[in-house]
Amino acid sequence: MKKGLKTQLKIDETSSSELNGYNFAYLDEGTKRMIRRAILKAVAIPGHQVSFGSREMPLPYGWGTGGIQVTASLIGPDDTLKVIDQGSDDTTNAVSIRRFFSLTTGVKTTERTSMASLIQTRHRIPETPLRPGQIIIYQVPIPEPLRFLEPRETETRRMHALSEYGIMSIKLYEDISVHGRIATAYNYPVLVNERYVMSPSPIPKFDNPKMDRSPALQLFGAGREKRIYAVPPYTRVRSLDFEDHPFRIEKGERSCALCGSQESFLDEIITDDRGTRLYACSDTDYCQQRHMEGQRGSSPGIPLLAAKRFQRKD
Amino acid sequence: MMMNELITVQDLRKYFVLHLQGGVRLSVLNKISLSVYSGECLALNGPSGSGKSTLLRLLYSNYRPEGGVILIKHRQEWIDMTTAQSRVVLDVRRKTIGYVSQFFRVIPRVPALDIVMEPLLRLGMPRKEARERTEGMLKRLNIPGRLWAISPTTFSGGEQQRINIARCFVMPYPILLLDEPTASLDAVNRRAVMELIREAKDRGAAIVGVFHDEAVRNAVSTRMMDMKPAEGIP
Amino acid sequence: MASEDHPLLRATKVTRCFGKRVGCRNVSFDLWPGEVLGVVGESGAGKTTLLHCLSGHWMPSSGTVSYGDGKNGLTDIYEMAEPRRRYLMRTEWGFVHQNPKEGLRLRVSAGANVGERLMACGLRHYGEIRKDVLNWFHRVEIDQDRVDDLPSTFSGGMLQRLQIARNLISKPHLTFMDEPTGGLDVSVQARLLDLLKGLVSELDLSVVIVTHDLAVVRLIAHRLLVMQQGEVVEAGLTDQVLDDPQHPYTQLLVSSVIQA
Numbered sequence: 001m002k003k004g005l006k007t008q009l010k011i012d013e014t015s016s017s018e019l020n021g022y023n024f025a026y027l028d029e030g031t032k033r034m035i036r037r038a039i040l041k042a043v044a045i046p047g048h049q050v051s052f053g054s055r056e057m058p059l060p061y062g063w064g065t066g067g068i069q070v071t072a073s074l075i076g077p078d079d080t081l082k083v084i085d086q087g088s089d090d091t092t093n094a095v096s097i098r099r100f101f102s103l104t105t106g107v108k109t110t111e112r113t114s115m116a117s118l119i120q121t122r123h124r125i126p127e128t129p130l131r132p133g134q135i136i137i138y139q140v141p142i143p144e145p146l147r148f149l150e151p152r153e154t155e156t157r158r159m160h161a162l163s164e165y166g167i168m169s170i171k172l173y174e175d176i177s178v179h180g181r182i183a184t185a186y187n188y189p190v191l192v193n194e195r196y197v198m199s200p201s202p203i204p205k206f207d208n209p210k211m212d213r214s215p216a217l218q219l220f221g222a223g224r225e226k227r228i229y230a231v232p233p234y235t236r237v238r239s240l241d242f243e244d245h246p247f248r249i250e251k252g253e254r255s256c257a258l259c260g261s262q263e264s265f266l267d268e269i270i271t272d273d274r275g276t277r278l279y280a281c282s283d284t285d286y287c288q289q290r291h292m293e294g295q296r297g298s299s300p301g302i303p304l305l306a307a308k309r310f311q312r313k314d
Numbered sequence: 315m316m317m318n319e320l321i322t323v324q325d326l327r328k329y330f331v332l333h334l335q336g337g338v339r340l341s342v343l344n345k346i347s348l349s350v351y352s353g354e355c356l357a358l359n360g361p362s363g364s365g366k367s368t369l370l371r372l373l374y375s376n377y378r379p380e381g382g383v384i385l386i387k388h389r390q391e392w393i394d395m396t397t398a399q400s401r402v403v404l405d406v407r408r409k410t411i412g413y414v415s416q417f418f419r420v421i422p423r424v425p426a427l428d429i430v431m432e433p434l435l436r437l438g439m440p441r442k443e444a445r446e447r448t449e450g451m452l453k454r455l456n457i458p459g460r461l462w463a464i465s466p467t468t469f470s471g472g473e474q475q476r477i478n479i480a481r482c483f484v485m486p487y488p489i490l491l492l493d494e495p496t497a498s499l500d501a502v503n504r505r506a507v508m509e510l511i512r513e514a515k516d517r518g519a520a521i522v523g524v525f526h527d528e529a530v531r532n533a534v535s536t537r538m539m540d541m542k543p544a545e546g547i548p
Numbered sequence: 549m550a551s552e553d554h555p556l557l558r559a560t561k562v563t564r565c566f567g568k569r570v571g572c573r574n575v576s577f578d579l580w581p582g583e584v585l586g587v588v589g590e591s592g593a594g595k596t597t598l599l600h601c602l603s604g605h606w607m608p609s610s611g612t613v614s615y616g617d618g619k620n621g622l623t624d625i626y627e628m629a630e631p632r633r634r635y636l637m638r639t640e641w642g643f644v645h646q647n648p649k650e651g652l653r654l655r656v657s658a659g660a661n662v663g664e665r666l667m668a669c670g671l672r673h674y675g676e677i678r679k680d681v682l683n684w685f686h687r688v689e690i691d692q693d694r695v696d697d698l699p700s701t702f703s704g705g706m707l708q709r710l711q712i713a714r715n716l717i718s719k720p721h722l723t724f725m726d727e728p729t730g731g732l733d734v735s736v737q738a739r740l741l742d743l744l745k746g747l748v749s750e751l752d753l754s755v756v757i758v759t760h761d762l763a764v765v766r767l768i769a770h771r772l773l774v775m776q777q778g779e780v781v782e783a784g785l786t787d788q789v790l791d792d793p794q795h796p797y798t799q800l801l802v803s804s805v806i807q808a
Contacts, residue, residue: 174657
């Protein structure tokens with residue numbers, strides 16, 4: 001409450017040319033308060049989906065309206081914001097969202113994971129481990145992990161309430177019977193705090209372990225579906241599996257062509273029209289840090305590409 | 315009641331109301347009373363329509379009486395079959411009363427051997443032992459081995475009757491109700507059945523039967539009861 | 549499991565109305581373990597309504613349905629907490645629908661359909677689930693090769709057998725069946741009935757089976773309820789009711805059967 005008042009004063013002090021006529025972070029204060037209430041409730045019940053009054057945002061559903069609303073409710077003048085899309089700070093969407101917040105808050109932005117207080121992400125978790133005090137906000141398309149087998153909202157709510165998660169096992173069973181292993185590659189369902197089954201958003205299953213007992217606060221926003229859910233710091237997050245088919249991340253033999261990392265999640269990049277490809281870290285910040293420390297991969301000498309990737313835009 | 319009395323019937327009345335024929339009432343039994351003891355074979359005598367088969371069916375609880383009491387000694391206890399709960403009646407049929415009816419209702423598709431074995435398996439007898447006993451019984455009744463795995467639907471009347479009998483005698487029931495057990499049988503098989511009845515008597519079973527064949531009746535029964543068609547309107 | 553002092557299922561004056569229309573009225577009976585109770589009567593007699601009231605799907609307008617759970621004695625199933633009732637519906641009770649498509653997940657493999665109850669009970673070992681599933685395929689005489697096929701590729705008779713396996717795999721104490729042989733070819737019906745008869749005796753199942761086909765109850769039911777216009781007009785052992793029908797409607801029903 002106090003912070004809100006302080007912000008209010010600061011806003012009045014700030015010239016309108018800086019905020020371009022918008023309220024701080026675009027949303028009105030009443031909406032922010034409503035969303036914060038939803039966030040508190042979500043934090044109190046880890047993994048449980050909380051309804052909220054999703055507002056019309058200046059971009060269509062499916063482009064991150066949920067994540068943006070959560071960020072907008074939390075961001076303050078002292079925050080430092082990082083926005084990534086598929087791990088990269090410089091894709092169109094990440095750039096647009098970052099510019100949106102610059103425009104409506106004047107808040108400092110960064111590409112360095114370690115320097116951000118708020119990180120909004122689509123479909124990846126940064127490689128750099130998060131610290132206590134950091135908040136990561138995931139953009140979520142379909143918050144309901146049971147939706148694929150049970151189309152009725154009334155029924156899925158009941159199933160969560162009564163912990164009836166048998167059908168999740170059916171999905172995993174089907175995978176094993178068809179593919180010989182659990183084939184879900186992303187949006188791999190997890191059990192939060194030993195109670196609620198949750199969709200971690202379409203992050204690759206490679207990232208799932210990072211969610212377990214993370215020191216950071218993890219928030220999830222789905223704008224079109226109007227749901228917010230949360231995983232408080234140090235909460236147990238377990239990926240669902242079978243006893244005889246335990247959850248495993250397959251480590252390939254590849255390493256990043258630019259920085260040589262064998263630990264990070266790699267993107268496949270086609271470099272010419274003859275199908276030549278190389279693999280590079282999906283997390284651009286992480287790759288750049290390693291490169292600056294002198295780590296090199298097998299093809300560091302693709303100067304044009306490397307330069308493009310590491311172009312800093314503060 | 316004496317120690318070895320197994321069946322007691324008092325003032326039994328049975329009539330049928332045929333609703334589909336204008337509610338016509340057919341009285342069959344009018345205040346029948348009787349007792350049957352262990353080791354006895356009581357033969358019911360009388361013309362057609364005197365209620366002999368009906369009485370057997372009443373004793374088996376296949377028919378329900380309009381009046382009177384039917385008491386059966388079941389595992390040291392007296393059960394009133396007219397008021398007993400369904401599961402008790404079913405238990406009595408499983409363990410105490412064996413019934414050979416006049417018309418053998420064939421259960422389709424079940425092999426003859428399984429039909430005869432079923433009463434034993436139902437009581438938990440191991441399959442091997444049940445099979446041995448069943449095969450022995452079928453041999454006694456001259457059912458050839460090639461028929462054992464076949465459903466009796468295609469059997470002759472006499473063969474079907476012998477399956478019916480085998481199923482009843484394979485278990486040592488304390489009470490046997492026999493309705494024309496030798497009706498469709500030739501001399502050889504008649505003798506086999508008479509032998510079975512004699513053995514049952516010797517081991518203390520109480521038997522109530524209807525035997526049209528006078529020779530058979532005289533040979534197996536220890537007592538006779540005359541029955542007349544019921545008089546008057548109930 | 550019921551003990552000696554109380555039945556497995558007790559219906560007391562079960563009545564279910566739809567506005568002014570009576571579905572079923574004043575139905576009372578006890579069902580003990582190992583008993584098969586047949587409910588017969590013409591269409592519209594209230595049999596299916598009764599079945600849904602007994603199985604926890606529809607709450608009666610008046611009257612009670614109590615389930616005999618070994619530990620707690622008889623408990624009114626509609627007084628139970630919803631999680632418990634739903635749990636019982638997934639484990640200790642089975643329900644075989646007349647149309648097997650209503651009782652199966654059509655977009656999921658046959659094997660997953662049969663294994664679902666095991667998974668819902670917390671079994672999380674793929675190998676064991678699969679073994680149990682294949683065992684049941686064998687028991688209901690479905691080719692084990694079909695275990696990963698979708699139900700849409702199965703015939704009507706096979707779907708019904710699949711539904712039966714899906715229900716019985718959790719070894720329910722009490723199973724409800726709504727015209728399980730309805731709509732099937734005569735020979736397919738016969739095979740299904742034989743299967744049911746075998747499973748009933750092998751697993752000592754307690755069943756309430758609704759049907760309009762007297763041949764079905766003659767074959768597998770120990771006891772019968774005859775319903776007409778929502779009420780039970782006659783009750784007793786199957787052979788009692790069919791051989792010595794007392795009520796006019798029962799006599800009509802029995803005499804109407806055409807012998808093959």
